[in-house]
Amino acid sequence: MTVTDAVARNRAALRMIKEEPFNAEAPPAGLRTETTPTELHYVRSNFALPEHDGVLRVGGAVANPLELSLDDLRDLPAVEQAVTLECAGNGRLDMRPLPTGEPWGGYAVSTARWKGARLADVLARARPAADGVELRCEGADHGKYHLSSILEQDDADITFVRSMSLAPASDPGAGILIAYEMNGRPLEADHGYPFRLVVPHWYAVASVKWLRRLDVITEPFAGEFQTGHYVYQWPDKPFEPVTLMRVRARITDPADSATVPAGTRTIRGKAWSGSGAITEVGVSFTGESGWSPAVVEPAKGPYQWQDWSYEWQATPGRHSLRARATDASGDVQPEVPPWNRLGYGNNAVEVTYVDVR
Numbered sequence: 001m002t003v004t005d006a007v008a009r010n011r012a013a014l015r016m017i018k019e020e021p022f023n024a025e026a027p028p029a030g031l032r033t034e035t036t037p038t039e040l041h042y043v044r045s046n047f048a049l050p051e052h053d054g055v056l057r058v059g060g061a062v063a064n065p066l067e068l069s070l071d072d073l074r075d076l077p078a079v080e081q082a083v084t085l086e087c088a089g090n091g092r093l094d095m096r097p098l099p100t101g102e103p104w105g106g107y108a109v110s111t112a113r114w115k116g117a118r119l120a121d122v123l124a125r126a127r128p129a130a131d132g133v134e135l136r137c138e139g140a141d142h143g144k145y146h147l148s149s150i151l152e153q154d155d156a157d158i159t160f161v162r163s164m165s166l167a168p169a170s171d172p173g174a175g176i177l178i179a180y181e182m183n184g185r186p187l188e189a190d191h192g193y194p195f196r197l198v199v200p201h202w203y204a205v206a207s208v209k210w211l212r213r214l215d216v217i218t219e220p221f222a223g224e225f226q227t228g229h230y231v232y233q234w235p236d237k238p239f240e241p242v243t244l245m246r247v248r249a250r251i252t253d254p255a256d257s258a259t260v261p262a263g264t265r266t267i268r269g270k271a272w273s274g275s276g277a278i279t280e281v282g283v284s285f286t287g288e289s290g291w292s293p294a295v296v297e298p299a300k301g302p303y304q305w306q307d308w309s310y311e312w313q314a315t316p317g318r319h320s321l322r323a324r325a326t327d328a329s330g331d332v333q334p335e336v337p338p339w340n341r342l343g344y345g346n347n348a349v350e351v352t353y354v355d356v357r
């Protein structure tokens with residue numbers, strides 16, 4: 001697929017990390033509103049934009065294999081929900097030593113309204129076999145790829161494939177969609193046209209774009225994007241697959257390096273986690289003092305970031321503002337990025353510098 005005018009328009013307002021395949025962060029404005037406008041939503045693609053023949057094939061260990069078109073998916077009951085997607089590599093640039101991989105700052109995170117069919121409804125029609133354990137999810141994109149294992153041959157041509165356990169995939173309550181609309185419009189090419197998975201709470205690698213095949217499999221899947229990349233390669237403990245988004249807060253206002261007048265200022269931000277609703281956000285001003293509680297708004301939906309705010313008596317001088325979130329599982333942001341070889345899951349507390357005049 002080529003870069004059409006529509007694709008170029010969708011890319012214009014983003015902060016580019018890499019031109020081909022196109023990878024780009026949201027601008028700070030993409031995090032200030034309740035949901036991120038499509039043209040401000042970050043883009044992360046491992047390969048060039050693929051061709052897609054418009055058919056979703058559902059097979060493997062199923063009683064009733066399916067071939068579904070976009071219209072077939074639209075005929076199923078539709079669900080629309082806001083979902084925060086974050087790349088597992090978000091914040092990699094702040095890790096030391098700097099891991100290999102796309103040098104994401106902090107803005108590979110966005111929230112859109114996604115509409116589609118429930119994955120569980122599609123699987124119910126296909127009728128998985130009793131010995132099915134996982135669902136293999138294949139995108140239409142492929143290309144040369146630097147494999148993470150040095151034992152493998154470098155730069156093989158591989159396809160983007162992920163798997164997930166069959167239990168959540170078959171659970172209508174898990175909120176997993178085969179999405180065909182984003183913010184009320186058909187998907188843009190960069191976001192997976194004609195349809196993609198949207199897996200709430202998980203780092204967005206699970207949300208396979210340009211979805212082409214779903215196969216029920218009877219052995220766990222071990223593809224490059226499952227067991228090579230998207231794995232926490234810890235220096236001091238066993239490797240673990242990347243799964244849920246780690247708890248994180250972001251100050252959205254004032255902007256980093258802003259100058260603001262002295263007086264009462266409202267500090268605003270977002271906070272999100274894949275392991276539970278945000279229960280607390282603390283704000284700290286010197287880098288040393290304790291954490292003062294911010295007001296955390298209740299979640300507007302089960303899968304989206306939450307707003308928080310703090311009334312600040314801003315006195316003249318340079319201030320370092322930090323925000324730290326805690327979620328319902330009791331997980332809290334660390335002070336130091338949790339270093340791992342491929343640089344995933346950096347949810348360390350961030351600092352915003354503000355000059356008050």
Ligand SMILES: Nc1nc2c(c(=O)[nH]1)N[C@H]1C(S)=C(S)[C@@H](COP(=O)(O)O)O[C@H]1N2
Pocket residue numbers: 041042043044045046047085086087088138139140141160190191192203204205206207208209210211
């Ligand atoms: N087919 C396919 N799906 C994919 C990817 C990809 O490279 N190919 N990248 C994944 C990763 S790592 C992320 S962070 C999200 C990004 O989704 P977005 O570009 O819509 O923001 O898509 C996921 N789905």
Ligand SMILES: [Mo]
Pocket residue numbers: 044086087088089204205
């Ligand atoms: Mo990602």
